[in-house]
Amino acid sequence: MNNKIEIENLKNNLIKTLFFLFFLKINPCIAKETLTLDYNNIKVFLEGNFIQGGLVKGKIDSNLSVRFKERLLRKTSKGFFVIGFGRDHPKIANLSIKINQNWISKTLNIKKRIYKTQMINGLEKKMVTPPKSFYDRIIRENKAIKNIRHLDSDIDFIFEEFNWPAKGIISGVFGSQRILNGKPKRPHYGIDIAAKKGTSVLAPIESIVRMAEKDLYYTGGTIMLDHGHGVTSVYSHLSLINVNVGDKVKKGQKIGEIGSTGRSTGPHLDWRINWFLERLDPALLVP
Numbered sequence: 001m002n003n004k005i006e007i008e009n010l011k012n013n014l015i016k017t018l019f020f021l022f023f024l025k026i027n028p029c030i031a032k033e034t035l036t037l038d039y040n041n042i043k044v045f046l047e048g049n050f051i052q053g054g055l056v057k058g059k060i061d062s063n064l065s066v067r068f069k070e071r072l073l074r075k076t077s078k079g080f081f082v083i084g085f086g087r088d089h090p091k092i093a094n095l096s097i098k099i100n101q102n103w104i105s106k107t108l109n110i111k112k113r114i115y116k117t118q119m120i121n122g123l124e125k126k127m128v129t130p131p132k133s134f135y136d137r138i139i140r141e142n143k144a145i146k147n148i149r150h151l152d153s154d155i156d157f158i159f160e161e162f163n164w165p166a167k168g169i170i171s172g173v174f175g176s177q178r179i180l181n182g183k184p185k186r187p188h189y190g191i192d193i194a195a196k197k198g199t200s201v202l203a204p205i206e207s208i209v210r211m212a213e214k215d216l217y218y219t220g221g222t223i224m225l226d227h228g229h230g231v232t233s234v235y236s237h238l239s240l241i242n243v244n245v246g247d248k249v250k251k252g253q254k255i256g257e258i259g260s261t262g263r264s265t266g267p268h269l270d271w272r273i274n275w276f277l278e279r280l281d282p283a284l285l286v287p
């Protein structure tokens with residue numbers, strides 16, 4: 001009898017340990033790391049999440065040029081810059097600086113993540129692909145979003161800390177993917193915050209409004225904010241929009257209200273952050 005209980009306890013502990021390890025794997029340590037790179041005695045200081053979906057802030061002598069992913073990085077007057085690593089970023093990234101007309105590279109190691117996948121089969125075809133009559137509209141709207149993501153604005157708001165844009169329940173996480181009728185869909189790049197319709201959405205950091213659209217095909221009421229240096233964010237499915245394109249908004253200022261507009265199954269805020277076209281995990285940026 002005692003043996004049986006012991007085996008049962010062992011089993012339970014094993015399950016607990018495995019679950020904990022799994023939890024660690026899908027929720028990697030989000031503590032920020034610091035790193036100092038030495039380029040022939042010239043130091044570059046980095047701080048952030050060296051992980052897929054992570055953002056890293058750096059500092060360099062403001063007279064030097066710094067390059068990442070074929071891109072010459074914008075710096076503040078004090079030499080601060082930002083870089084980001086998308087959902088499927090390779091394990092290695094090179095950060096280069098220019099010394100006496102020569103580019104010198106150092107390698108950064110970017111940690112891999114495991115994302116949640118969900119298989120759903122037996123769906124009707126019309127649920128899986130949007131009807132053809134909407135294609136032109138979808139292409140036009142995606143282009144407008146992409147153009148904003150290419151902006152490299154000379155504003156330094158990104159060097160402040162983010163706050164959560166809304167209070168609610170996390171109902172969707174960065175990177176997760178659904179496989180509908182055996183067809184992998186685009187991964188979910190945002191974080192979903194479920195809350196009742198009309199809940200305030202606040203600017204998580206000082207920003208300039210670059211998009212304020214009432215009705216996009218996928219995202220419904222949509223706001224895009226620009227935080228500078230290539231970092232932009234999107235707020236989707238809004239029921240109300242309180243800002244206009246070109247507005248400068250303060251951290252904590254109300255920009256809209258949560259809703260269920262566009263392709264949405266219930267009231268929630270879909271919040272996304274990009275460094276240019278690299279998709280970042282908003283959860284890594286908030287306290």
Ligand SMILES: [Zn+2]
Pocket residue numbers: 172188190191192269270271
């Ligand atoms: Zn979402």
